[in-house]
Amino acid sequence: MEKVYLGDWLYNAGIVGFLNINSHLWEIKDKRLVSKNENLLKFGDNYIEFDRKIFDGFAERFFDYAFNQYGRYENLLKLFEEYIEDLNNSEDIENFEKLNKKYFQGKLKDNKELEDKLPIEIFDRFKKILSGFTLLKKKLKKLPSKNEIKKNKSSLGESLQKAIKIMKENKEEFWESDVQIYLRNIYGQKSFLNLSVNKDRFKKFFEDFEEPLKENKVKKDSKYYCISCMERKAKKNTIFDTGISKFYGLNPDSINFIWNFNPKLPLCEICEIIYFSYFAGLTPVKKDDKTVYYFVNSDSSIDDLVRENQLLKNILTTEISENILLDFFTQIILESSYREAVYTLQNIAVLELDLTNETMPKVYSFNLSREKAQFLKETKNKEDLRKFSKNYYKIKDTKISILPEIMYLILENKFYFNYLNKLLKFYIATQNNSKNYETNITPHQLQVLNSLIFRFLTNVIGGRTMKISENDMWTIYYKGKGLADLLKSKNAENKIQSISYKLLNALRIGDTREFMDILIRTYMAYGEEIPSSFVKTLSDKETFYALGYSFLNGLLGEENQAKKQEEVNNNG
Amino acid sequence: MRIRILIKTNKIPILYRHRVVSLFKEALKKSDKDYKKFLYNGKITKPFSFNLVLPPNRKSIKANIQIDENFGIEDTVFEIEEGYLSLFISALDYRFLISLFNGLKRLHTFDFSSDKNMLVNGEKLVWEIKKVSPLNERPIKSNTIIFKTNSPIIIEDENDKPVLFSDEKFEYHLNEITDRILKSPHIKGKVLEQPLKFEPIKMNKQVIKHTLKAFREKTGKPVMYLTGNSGIFKLSGHPKDLEILYKIGIGNRTGQGFGMVEVLG
Numbered sequence: 001m002e003k004v005y006l007g008d009w010l011y012n013a014g015i016v017g018f019l020n021i022n023s024h025l026w027e028i029k030d031k032r033l034v035s036k037n038e039n040l041l042k043f044g045d046n047y048i049e050f051d052r053k054i055f056d057g058f059a060e061r062f063f064d065y066a067f068n069q070y071g072r073y074e075n076l077l078k079l080f081e082e083y084i085e086d087l088n089n090s091e092d093i094e095n096f097e098k099l100n101k102k103y104f105q106g107k108l109k110d111n112k113e114l115e116d117k118l119p120i121e122i123f124d125r126f127k128k129i130l131s132g133f134t135l136l137k138k139k140l141k142k143l144p145s146k147n148e149i150k151k152n153k154s155s156l157g158e159s160l161q162k163a164i165k166i167m168k169e170n171k172e173e174f175w176e177s178d179v180q181i182y183l184r185n186i187y188g189q190k191s192f193l194n195l196s197v198n199k200d201r202f203k204k205f206f207e208d209f210e211e212p213l214k215e216n217k218v219k220k221d222s223k224y225y226c227i228s229c230m231e232r233k234a235k236k237n238t239i240f241d242t243g244i245s246k247f248y249g250l251n252p253d254s255i256n257f258i259w260n261f262n263p264k265l266p267l268c269e270i271c272e273i274i275y276f277s278y279f280a281g282l283t284p285v286k287k288d289d290k291t292v293y294y295f296v297n298s299d300s301s302i303d304d305l306v307r308e309n310q311l312l313k314n315i316l317t318t319e320i321s322e323n324i325l326l327d328f329f330t331q332i333i334l335e336s337s338y339r340e341a342v343y344t345l346q347n348i349a350v351l352e353l354d355l356t357n358e359t360m361p362k363v364y365s366f367n368l369s370r371e372k373a374q375f376l377k378e379t380k381n382k383e384d385l386r387k388f389s390k391n392y393y394k395i396k397d398t399k400i401s402i403l404p405e406i407m408y409l410i411l412e413n414k415f416y417f418n419y420l421n422k423l424l425k426f427y428i429a430t431q432n433n434s435k436n437y438e439t440n441i442t443p444h445q446l447q448v449l450n451s452l453i454f455r456f457l458t459n460v461i462g463g464r465t466m467k468i469s470e471n472d473m474w475t476i477y478y479k480g481k482g483l484a485d486l487l488k489s490k491n492a493e494n495k496i497q498s499i500s501y502k503l504l505n506a507l508r509i510g511d512t513r514e515f516m517d518i519l520i521r522t523y524m525a526y527g528e529e530i531p532s533s534f535v536k537t538l539s540d541k542e543t544f545y546a547l548g549y550s551f552l553n554g555l556l557g558e559e560n561q562a563k564k565q566e567e568v569n570n571n572g
Numbered sequence: 573m574r575i576r577i578l579i580k581t582n583k584i585p586i587l588y589r590h591r592v593v594s595l596f597k598e599a600l601k602k603s604d605k606d607y608k609k610f611l612y613n614g615k616i617t618k619p620f621s622f623n624l625v626l627p628p629n630r631k632s633i634k635a636n637i638q639i640d641e642n643f644g645i646e647d648t649v650f651e652i653e654e655g656y657l658s659l660f661i662s663a664l665d666y667r668f669l670i671s672l673f674n675g676l677k678r679l680h681t682f683d684f685s686s687d688k689n690m691l692v693n694g695e696k697l698v699w700e701i702k703k704v705s706p707l708n709e710r711p712i713k714s715n716t717i718i719f720k721t722n723s724p725i726i727i728e729d730e731n732d733k734p735v736l737f738s739d740e741k742f743e744y745h746l747n748e749i750t751d752r753i754l755k756s757p758h759i760k761g762k763v764l765e766q767p768l769k770f771e772p773i774k775m776n777k778q779v780i781k782h783t784l785k786a787f788r789e790k791t792g793k794p795v796m797y798l799t800g801n802s803g804i805f806k807l808s809g810h811p812k813d814l815e816i817l818y819k820i821g822i823g824n825r826t827g828q829g830f831g832m833v834e835v836l837g
Contacts, residue, residue, distance in 0.1 A: 513666075516573075516666045517573055517706075520573065520666070520669060520670065520673070520706060521706040523673075524575070524673060524704055524705060524706050525705070525706070527677070527703075527704075528677075529673070529674045529677050529678075530670045530673060530674055532603065532604065532670060532671070532674065534666070534670060535604075535607075535666065535667040535670055535671070538666060538667070
């Protein structure tokens with residue numbers, strides 16, 4: 001049996017990856033890590049123990065894991081099928097809106113235009129995919145020209161069909177090639193990942209790793225022990241490039257950094273394969289259009305390490321359907337920050353890896369302050385934040401999701417009332433049927449955001465003693481609603497817009513006097529008592545903002561909107 | 573900010589300022605007791621001033637004014653049948669305005685006279701609060717402003733003697749007093765940015781009859797005569813200070829209805 005102990009974070013990721021690749025041998029039962037076959041794999045407190053028989057079939061499992069994690073093959077098959085379907089459906093007028101939105105952001109006028117433009121659009125997208133998918137491009141050989149497609153749309157459909165057919169018939173080859181492309185990016189050019197290896201990659205991996213590991217046939221160094229485990233003899237002539245080189249800055253190209261220009265470093269074959277498995281220990285997460293990788297380095301025990309990463313993976317990679325839902329992705333961002341907060345509070349390190357950079361992967365270890373972690377972990381805050389998962393605003397054609405933006409502001413310590421002002425501006429613009437701005441956020445949500453900012457300022461930023469409570473804020477919110485109702489009852493609903501706009505402006509520039517002036521005038525004009533809590537707004541800027549925005553949000557209250565909607569519906 | 577309170581009543585005696593102060597106290601008591609205590613339990617500069625305007629079609633008569641149990645005088649009373657008074661208020665502090673407005677809303681009517689005080693020929697006078705409306709304020713952005721007094725400006729020297737605009741020490745005392753007032757934490761918390769310069773344009777001396785309980789008790793006299801300055805003048809200083817003065821009034825006794833000014837031109 002070979003023993004592998006917990007080590008540095010990369011090694012630990014390797015252990016998790018190694019276990020994930022061999023996931024048929026264990027399970028989590030009653031929150032404990034349990035082996036299904038103790039002859040092959042055993043769990044210790046801070047180590048795992050396995051028999052070399054575990055490597056039987058390892059190459060295939062390793063390839064499968066990488067292939068699935070990359071996911072390109074399956075995604076493209078689906079996408080091509082979708083293209084064909086959309087092409088076939090484009091003549092049907094019923095699908096106009098859906099396709100117009102999907103491919104052209106709703107810019108097309110009619111079905112005729114769609115019929116003309118869709119094949120060209122899909123062709124462009126298809127070509128772009130092929131430019132990054134050499135194997136498929138090579139096998140497809142000739143593509144029809146744009147002119148041919150214009151004349152005969154079905155030629156594009158035929159090409160897509162052909163691509164699907166080629167992919168299905170040559171799945172094995174695509175499997176090998178995709179694994180190589182994917183892992184080369186992560187590890188560099190080790191073994192089968194070498195650029196010069198362009199066929200029989202699986203065989204190469206099998207011969208380089210599975211076989212010698214299983215049979216214990218690796219040639220050992222006569223002198224040195226492995227620098228990682230210090231137990232086993234090092235493998236003969238290992239060049240330090242087993243995936244770790246990128247992180248440690250060691251590879252044959254940088255031998256001038258190394259003593260005696262000798263890039264060989266003693267590492268045993270077991271530690272090498274552990275390091276080589278670390279990709280499988282990471283959880284890929286889509287973030288801002290690229291994939292980043294998360295790893296939780298909980299190094300108190302194997303049990304914790306595996307379970308925490310499993311948990312993270314379960315949370316962050318639930319079913320991604322083909323039509324990616326906006327709220328799913330925005331929620332992921334919330335969940336990842338939330339987990340990060342939990343780990344921070346438990347003193348566990350979370351790492352984010354950006355592997356897209358070809359020369360040197362970047363590792364970000366998060367540094368949340370305790371207060372911020374506490375803030376994100378607080379159930380109420382999390383619940384409140386979740387309420388924004390489907391919200392967006394649009395400036396012209398650019399649509400921006402609100403939740404990720406909030407998370408960014410929180411993490412950067414920039415979560416402040418000016419963000420609220422921006423959203424309110426978009427809200428008022430939307431109410432006025434603006435062509436340039438649009439948002440689906442409601443005044444009630446804006447008020448929740450106001451509370452969140454208030455809590456963030458008092459609990460995280462600290463050093464601020466607020467003279468008001470959240471209750472005061474909601475009281476004022478309802479006062480704002482009350483004023484809106486009053487104006488409506490006096491047939492002065494149109495005043496709400498102009499008053500709100502002026503209040504928003506006063507809040508934007510932080511002009512307390514202007515704000516109070518507008519407020520007092522309005523109340524006096526209608527002979528109503530002025531909410532006395534406003535006196536408190538004058539004490540400092542934060543209180544002013546917290547209460548001022550509360551009032552404005554209330555004044556804009558969504559009953560207005562609901563009522564308007566009702567009118568629209570009634571009027572047809 | 574400035575507001576106008578429209579009051580319905582049929583008579584008003586020439587001694588009215590102390591009753592306006594009572595009106596404020598009553599209103600504040602109804603809406604913000606703490607603030608009333610803050611303003612009136614102790615000597616503190618009031619962050620406002622006021623000015624009562626009588627309608628032009630008033631008639632002045634002589635009548636017996638019962639100031640309190642001990643004092644009664646024969647003096648001018650204005651008759652304003654079916655008429656309205658306008659009480660103009662200018663304030664720096666929104667808490668004052670909000671609390672006053674809310675208090676007046678709850679008050680509806682104010683007893684100008686009680687059983688023994690401020691009776692006119694034995695008749696009790698009542699003020700009906702009809703309407704409170706906001707007024708526009710002129711923004712002050714330059715270093716020199718032409719002001720017109722709405723109510724006379726009172727400047728007193730260290731011995732409480734009145735100083736007239738024509739006195740060469742007028743500007744000196746004006747600066748002294750203003751510095752003292754601005755220093756109060758609830759006004760500005762800081763003295764003038766730069767000294768004030770006062771140039772009379774068309775000023776007059778004006779003597780005002782006034783009464784206060786403390787004065788009567790101390791001196792045994794029913795009425796005090798205050799010498800004030802009214803008319804048009806040019807005031808130079810830092811715009812920030814000029815704006816505060818525009819809001820709280822100029823000189824002594826602004827809380828008793830003196831020193832309220834209006835921007836001219």
